Amino acid sequence: MLDLHDISREFRVGPSSLRVLDGLSISFSASETVSITGGSGSGKTTFMNIVGLLDKPTSGRYTIDGQDVLKAKSDDLAALRNRLIGFVFQSFFLLPRLSAWRNVALPLAYRRTPEEDARRRAHAMLERVGLGDRAHHLPSELSGGQRQRVAIARALVGDPKIVLADEPTGALDTKVSQEIMDLFKEINRDLGVLVMIITHDPRIAAQCGRRVVLRQGMLVAEENVGAEMDAIALERFGAARLPVQAC
Numbered sequence: 276m277l278d279l280h281d282i283s284r285e286f287r288v289g290p291s292s293l294r295v296l297d298g299l300s301i302s303f304s305a306s307e308t309v310s311i312t313g314g315s316g317s318g319k320t321t322f323m324n325i326v327g328l329l330d331k332p333t334s335g336r337y338t339i340d341g342q343d344v345l346k347a348k349s350d351d352l353a354a355l356r357n358r359l360i361g362f363v364f365q366s367f368f369l370l371p372r373l374s375a376w377r378n379v380a381l382p383l384a385y386r387r388t389p390e391e392d393a394r395r396r397a398h399a400m401l402e403r404v405g406l407g408d409r410a411h412h413l414p415s416e417l418s419g420g421q422r423q424r425v426a427i428a429r430a431l432v433g434d435p436k437i438v439l440a441d442e443p444t445g446a447l448d449t450k451v452s453q454e455i456m457d458l459f460k461e462i463n464r465d466l467g468v469l470v471m472i473i474t475h476d477p478r479i480a481a482q483c484g485r486r487v488v489l490r491q492g493m494l495v496a497e498e499n500v501g502a503e504m505d506a507i508a509l510e511r512f513g514a515a516r517l518p519v520q521a522c
């Protein structure tokens with residue numbers, strides 16, 4: 276469903292340009308769990324920003340369900356992003372003055388979902404991530420792991436096809452990291468959502484069905500340990516993993 280072909284991203288830095296992604300081609304299908312690893316500065320966040328329609332590549336093609344998303348105007352791109360993609364970050368990015376449920380409901384406000392409907396969906400999503408009893412807490416009244424659950428509920432409330440997480444467990448201890456990873460796996464399994472996780476933690480990467488490694492903006496390795504999961508995905512969602520096109 277996601278098809279990236281020969282993606283490069285260069286940044287202008289003063290008089291010179293810096294090539295951060297260099298001809299990357301890869302496809303992803305619904306219902307995968309994918310880890311993105313690689314050294315600091317290898318281009319992971321740059322790659323995820325492009326996958327998440329937050330940034331455009333300097334060259335290359337990117338289609339989602341066959342639609343050429345790089346041709347979309349910026350308003351259309353924002354709408355597409357809001358409809359298709361949920362984001363989770365290391366530092367949660369919750370609004371401090373809003374209660375948990377109001378934070379979760381934010382993506383629905385963008386879509387102008389009626390308040391009552393948004394409230395109902397936000398509460399249901401908080402239940403799903405195990406925080407039904409914390410809906411009225413402010414972020415400052417929650418633990419780190421609970422804040423990340425709120426952020427995950429916010430990422431999911433709009434019913435996205437893709438959840439992109441940049442170091443989602445980077446600020447959490449080992450036990451809580453595992454709980455968050457369990458939640459991602461559950462979301463992937465139960466909702467058929469593509470979950471892509473940037474991580475420095477090999478224990479987190481090891482639990483993803485597909486593991487992508489970047490070095491200096493190039494795809495240097497890929498392990499696919501999800502053949503079994505593919506079979507399940509195929510059965511459940513009629514979707515199978517697509518092959519990597521070039522490394």
Ligand SMILES: Nc1ncnc2c1ncn2[C@@H]1O[C@H](COP(=O)(O)OP(=O)(O)OP(=O)(O)O)[C@@H](O)[C@H]1O
Pocket residue numbers: 286287288293295313314315316317318319320321322
């Ligand atoms: N807007 C920008 N302008 C110029 N250079 C940039 C820009 N964004 C990223 N870079 C450069 O691109 C390279 C890759 O950055 P990126 O944030 O993708 O790395 P990363 O793999 O996510 O690293 P980390 O693990 O430290 O988060 C870095 O050398 C960085 O300095």
Ligand SMILES: [Mg+2]
Pocket residue numbers: 319320321
């Ligand atoms: Mg990064």
